[in-house]
Amino acid sequence: MRKELSKSKLLMSFMMASVLSVFLFSGNARSDQTKWIAIGSLHDWYSSAGSEVEVGRRHLISDQQDGLRWPAQFRYQDSKAAKALWIGTTNYNDPLVNKTFNFKVVHCGPRVLDEEHEFMPAEFKLIGKFNHPLVLVGGIPASRIGYMDYVDEVNPNLPVDRLLIDVVNTSIGVTMTRKIYAFSQKYNNNYFIYDYVFKNTGIINKQGQVNQQTLTGVVFFFQYRYAPSREGGPYGYFWLPQNSSWGRNTMDQVVGEDPAAGAPFRAEYSWHGRHSGWKGPGDEIGGPAWETDGHFGAQQFLGTVVIHADKSASDNSDDPYQPTTTWYIDSDAPINSGNDQFNAVQMSAEYAAMTKGHPSQSQADAVGNGNADEFGSSAGGYSQSQGFGPYTLAPGDSIHIVLAEGVSGLSRDSSYTIGARWLKGENGGKGPYKMPDGTTTNDPNVYKDAWVMTGKDSIYQTFSRAMQAYKSDFNIPKPPPPPQTFNVEPGGNRITLKWSNNAESWPNFSGYRIYRAMFLPDTFYQKIYECGGNTGIPLTHEFWDTTAVRGFDYYYYMTSFDDGTTNKIQPGVPLESSKFYTMTNEPARLVRAPGKAMADIRVVPNPFNIRSRSIQYGVSGADRIMFLNLPPVCTIKIFSERGDLIDTINHTNTSGDEAWNSITTYRQVVVSGIYIAVFTTPDGKKAIRKFVIIR
Numbered sequence: 001m002r003k004e005l006s007k008s009k010l011l012m013s014f015m016m017a018s019v020l021s022v023f024l025f026s027g028n029a030r031s032d033q034t035k036w037i038a039i040g041s042l043h044d045w046y047s048s049a050g051s052e053v054e055v056g057r058r059h060l061i062s063d064q065q066d067g068l069r070w071p072a073q074f075r076y077q078d079s080k081a082a083k084a085l086w087i088g089t090t091n092y093n094d095p096l097v098n099k100t101f102n103f104k105v106v107h108c109g110p111r112v113l114d115e116e117h118e119f120m121p122a123e124f125k126l127i128g129k130f131n132h133p134l135v136l137v138g139g140i141p142a143s144r145i146g147y148m149d150y151v152d153e154v155n156p157n158l159p160v161d162r163l164l165i166d167v168v169n170t171s172i173g174v175t176m177t178r179k180i181y182a183f184s185q186k187y188n189n190n191y192f193i194y195d196y197v198f199k200n201t202g203i204i205n206k207q208g209q210v211n212q213q214t215l216t217g218v219v220f221f222f223q224y225r226y227a228p229s230r231e232g233g234p235y236g237y238f239w240l241p242q243n244s245s246w247g248r249n250t251m252d253q254v255v256g257e258d259p260a261a262g263a264p265f266r267a268e269y270s271w272h273g274r275h276s277g278w279k280g281p282g283d284e285i286g287g288p289a290w291e292t293d294g295h296f297g298a299q300q301f302l303g304t305v306v307i308h309a310d311k312s313a314s315d316n317s318d319d320p321y322q323p324t325t326t327w328y329i330d331s332d333a334p335i336n337s338g339n340d341q342f343n344a345v346q347m348s349a350e351y352a353a354m355t356k357g358h359p360s361q362s363q364a365d366a367v368g369n370g371n372a373d374e375f376g377s378s379a380g381g382y383s384q385s386q387g388f389g390p391y392t393l394a395p396g397d398s399i400h401i402v403l404a405e406g407v408s409g410l411s412r413d414s415s416y417t418i419g420a421r422w423l424k425g426e427n428g429g430k431g432p433y434k435m436p437d438g439t440t441t442n443d444p445n446v447y448k449d450a451w452v453m454t455g456k457d458s459i460y461q462t463f464s465r466a467m468q469a470y471k472s473d474f475n476i477p478k479p480p481p482p483p484q485t486f487n488v489e490p491g492g493n494r495i496t497l498k499w500s501n502n503a504e505s506w507p508n509f510s511g512y513r514i515y516r517a518m519f520l521p522d523t524f525y526q527k528i529y530e531c532g533g534n535t536g537i538p539l540t541h542e543f544w545d546t547t548a549v550r551g552f553d554y555y556y557y558m559t560s561f562d563d564g565t566t567n568k569i570q571p572g573v574p575l576e577s578s579k580f581y582t583m584t585n586e587p588a589r590l591v592r593a594p595g596k597a598m599a600d601i602r603v604v605p606n607p608f609n610i611r612s613r614s615i616q617y618g619v620s621g622a623d624r625i626m627f628l629n630l631p632p633v634c635t636i637k638i639f640s641e642r643g644d645l646i647d648t649i650n651h652t653n654t655s656g657d658e659a660w661n662s663i664t665t666y667r668q669v670v671v672s673g674i675y676i677a678v679f680t681t682p683d684g685k686k687a688i689r690k691f692v693i694i695r
Contacts (some may be wrong), residue, residue, distance in 0.1 A: 032056070032115050035126050036148035037162050037182045037660025039578050042188025042407050043072040043148070044080065048121035049175050050168040052452055053109040054225070060356035064245050065230035068302060070407035072580070075522040076236035079300050079407060081247050082225040082383075084109030084336075085119075087174050087198070090217030090390075096171060096204065097342055103351035106172045110223055110331070110383070118341055121204050122175075123167035125152040129160065130481050133581055137488040142586035144521070159474035161185075161578075171341060173211050174218070174393070177203040183469070184578035185479055187569050191406030191466045193307070196220075199398035211488045219389035220401065221354040224304065225331050226250050226270040226384070232287045232297035239278035239289050240297065241373070247381035249275040249284070249372040252328050253364040254384075256306075257322040263315055265467065268326060268384045268460050269303030271409075273364075273372035281427040282445030286410075286419070286452035296415035301455035302407040305463035307470050308390050313397035322401075325387030327356040328363035332380030354387045406464035409455035413524065423449040423688040477566035478504035479559075479575035486582045488556055492592045495545040495554060503560035503577070504539070510574060511535065514543055514556060519618040521555040533561065533574065550657070551604070551617045551626050553587035592656040595629030598687040601679055602628045607692035608662070623662040623669065625691070627677065630656050634681045641674040656691045662693065671695060 006487050033048040034057050044067045045057050055063045067080035085108045092104035108119040109658045116120060128151035135143035151162075164180040181193040198220060202210040225247055230236045233245035239286070241249070251273035280290030284471035286296025309322035330336070335350050359366075363382050367375045376382065391399050409419065422444045426433055432440035433447035436454050441447050469476050483499035503509055511532020515525040528545065531537040548554055561574040594599060604626045605616050617624040627636060632654040638647045646664040662670050679687040 003161050004219035007060060007423060009658045019191060027273070032113065032121070033056045033124055035124070035150060035164060036145075037126075037159050037164060037192065038072065038133075038145045038148040039182060039580055040082075041071050041186075042190045042192070043067075043069040044192065045625050046164055046166065046180060046256040047108075047113075048124040048166060048168070048405050049108050049113055049115050049119045050121075050166060051085035051108040051119075051222075052080070052083045056082075056109075056113065062235050065227050065233065068226075068405075068407055070300060070302075071412050073522070073583075074231075074412055076229070076231035077228040077230040077300075079226055079302055081227040081245075082223070082331075083108035084221075084223035085172060085176075086219075086221040086223075086350065086354060087172055087176075088219045088221065088347070088354050088431070089172060090351075092172070092215070093211075093213060093416070094342075094529040095209075095211050099342075101344055103347045104172060104341070104343070105339075105347040105354070106170050106341050107350075108168075110225060111337050112339040116206065118171050120169045120171075121167070122169055123165060125165050126150060127153045127155050127158060127163045127165065129156060129158040129162075130154060134485045135488075135582055135584060136486070137584050137588050138490055138532055138587040138662060140489070140586055141583045144583045144585045145579075145580055161478075163510060166677075169201070169203045169206075169587060171204050173200060173202045173204050173213070173215065175199050175203060181470075181474065183476065184580070185575060186477060186578075188465055188469055188476055188509050189578065190408055191404050191462050191472055193466055194403045196401045196403070198393075198400050198401070200393040200395055202403050204473065204546075214395065215393040217390040217443055218393050218399075219325075219351070219354045219391075220399070221325070221388075222304075222386045222403075223336075224268070224270075224384040225381075226252075226302055228270070228272045228298045228300040229287070229304065229379075232289065236297070237289070239291055241275050242286070242382075243379070244272065244275060244287070244298075245371065245384070246673045248379070249273045250381050251364040251367060251372050252362060252382055252384050253303075254326045254358070254362045257323075257326050258494055264460070265463055266306040266320075266323070267303060268386065268462055269301055269456075271301045271455060272298035274370065275373050276371040277373070282422070282448065285449045286415075288419050288422060288448065290423060293416070294308075294419035294421075296410065296419050296452065298456060299409040299452055300407050301409045301459040302405070303384065303459060304386070304403050304405045305466060307402040307404060307467050309401045310399045312391060313393055316400060323386040323388045324358075324390075325354060325385060326358050326362075327353070327385055328359065328382040329353060329385045330376070330378040330380065331383045331631060332378055336341060353385075355390065356387070376667065400673050401412055404463065404470070406459060406466060408458035408462045410451060410458075414451070418448065418451045469536065471577075477568060477575060478510050479577050480562055480575040482560060482581035483512075483558065486558055488584060488588045490588050490591045492590065493546065495548050495590065497543045497545065497556060497558070499541050499558060501541055506560070506562070508562040508565055510561055511539065511616050512558060512560055513576065515556045515579070516545065517555045519621075521583065521648045525555075525557065525579075533563070548588075548590050550592065550628075551621065551624065551659070552592040553589060553618070553621065554589065555584050557583035592628070594654065594656045598631070598679065598681075600629040600689050603689050603691040604628055604676065607694055609694045611694075621659065621661070625660045625662060625693075627651075627658045627660065627679075628656060630658055630679065631681050631685070632656075634679050636660075637678045637680070639676045639678065641676070644671065646675075
């Protein structure tokens with residue numbers, strides 16, 4: 001499973017991995033729920049068990065990278081491979097087996113999950129400051145987050161946009177309460193704050209049995225297996241080496257473990273490092289799409305910052321020496337599989353890893369400018385770890401730990417422009433290339449790497465903003481809410497957008513903006529309309545998009561914005577509601593009224609020429625052929641020149657348009673040739689059209 005495979009062997013690898021996944025997880029009790037937080041530029045899913053195990057959302061091996069999606073507007077931006085939370089203690093008298101363990105460890109992840117006997121959820125709910133809007137395209141629910149943002153409770157007084165509460169009892173007698181806070185405001189929408197309280201309640205099973213004993217040597221141990229990002233790997237578009245998908249070449253850095261060193265915070269972060277299997281020019285930093293346009297598919301920097309950790313159960317001040325362990329850990333180490341809360345030998349090894357301390361060098365420093373996949377002996381790469389403790393918890397005692405996890409780096413548009421310059425060159429490929437510090441270089445790879453590595457500054461800024469938000473009791477400026485309803489209605493010569501006016505009661509509300517993308521929702525949007533504010537255009541709740549072209553797919557989102565007086569980072573710049581609340585995932589197309597006569601039916605384009613596919617109906621309809629001026633209801637039968645029926649379309653939407661993507665009934669793309677379309681109405685009227693396809 002953990003070795004390089006050619007693309008021709010990848011399908012067999014997936015099949016074998018699926019069987020292995022069943023084996024790894026067999027015998028583990030599963031009843032876990034998952035919930036997404038998906039209102040900002042960072043999207044992630046969470047498990048009711050308290051930590052997110054490998055392929056734990058759908059239990060599919062294709063989800064090797066699943067979650068921590070940033071920038072989430074675009075496809076395959078996942079960078080999370082697995083997480084773990086272990087709780088360990090010493091000299092534990094275990095009533096479940098009537099035995100005293102020198103080291104007792106209970107586990108959630110990175111592969112093991114038992115919600116019946118080990119990490120047992122007690123409460124799991126998502127609270128929203130407001131619910132997500134109702135978004136419709138042609139009467140069909142079309143919100144990008146409609147299936148992700150399941151709000152259980154609305155609280156308009158919530159200081160953040162979303163709060164996920166997760167309470168879990170463990171078989172060691174410690175109850176974990178995890179509160180996850182999220183914002184949609186654009187300067188604070190790429191991190192989540194995790195507020196943990198670990199309390200010695202003594203509850204050890206789902207029946208509520210209580211085991212009252214003082215816990216000694218208690219350690220709370222987190223693992224983070226990162227793999228930026230899915231886009232370039234085998235579960236995305238596959239231009240990067242296969243094992244980058246599970247983090248084989250992930251670089252792991254630690255800062256602030258020594259309070260005397262003067263670091264701005266205690267943090268760990270990761271990025272996509274060099275790989276010995278890289279086949280493109282230069283090196284793999286940024287994961288550039290070297291075979292196509294050069295854009296970066298792994299520009300993400302991600303990690304966690306420690307905001308607070310109690311000194312002890314009786315001293316709740318922040319301990320600058322926590323976490324006491326920050327060792328990088330072999331992701332495929334024996335202690336990361338087959339974990340068993342009654343296996344004394346393995347728990348002893350686990351507890352040793354949980355209390356290992358700090359390495360003399362981080363994994364990233366040890367790798368240096370080498371290939372990260374050649375470092376160490378692990379086929380799975382290395383994970384970050386944080387061990388907090390050891391603590392003593394008498395019955396009723398608790399420990400409070402606060403972390404923030406974020407993702408940042410070059411923006412998506414910068415990833416395209418800088419990547420293209422790296423691949424295609426500047427001034428005929430001779431340079432000079434402008435560096436981040438304003439100097440120049442003639443080496444395109446030095447240029448690329450320098451810009452990608454500015455992600456370190458970006459993740460530092462993210463950590464700082466998260467700390468400021470928490471320490472200010474979440475007192476950051478909030479944008480107006482989105483409209484509660486957003487309705488996109490295709491028409492014959494325009495697409496009509498309508499929305500509700502609920503945002504206008506918000507303090508400092510100023511206006512609305514509408515953005516549009518063509519072809520696919522996984523692309524860049526352009527602002528096409530604004531009202532209110534300084535535009536001179538009166539506020540309205542309806543807009544007609546009359547620039548849409550027949551046969552093309554369009555996607556929209558709209559925002560409400562304020563007058564800019566609350567913006568502390570860029571004074572005067574309005575704060576907007578998050579694009580994800582209203583972003584559509586169903587295409588809107590111009591739909592004309594039905595034709596008046598069978599003689600008016602047309603086939604467009606005719607001929608269809610694959611060399612012109614990009615200028616016909618765009619990438620969303622690269623093989624699209626349109627039948628226009630149709631009767632409101634008819635059957636369309638498409639035949640080859642020799643009379644073979646290759647597809648049948650039932651046109652029932654009462655419009656004059658129907659699209660065909662050049663696919664046969666058996667899901668095959670048609671070949672070059674002459675084709676015949678026969679149109680038949682319910683009352684027996686017929687029309688025949690010939691058209692040509694050139695491939």
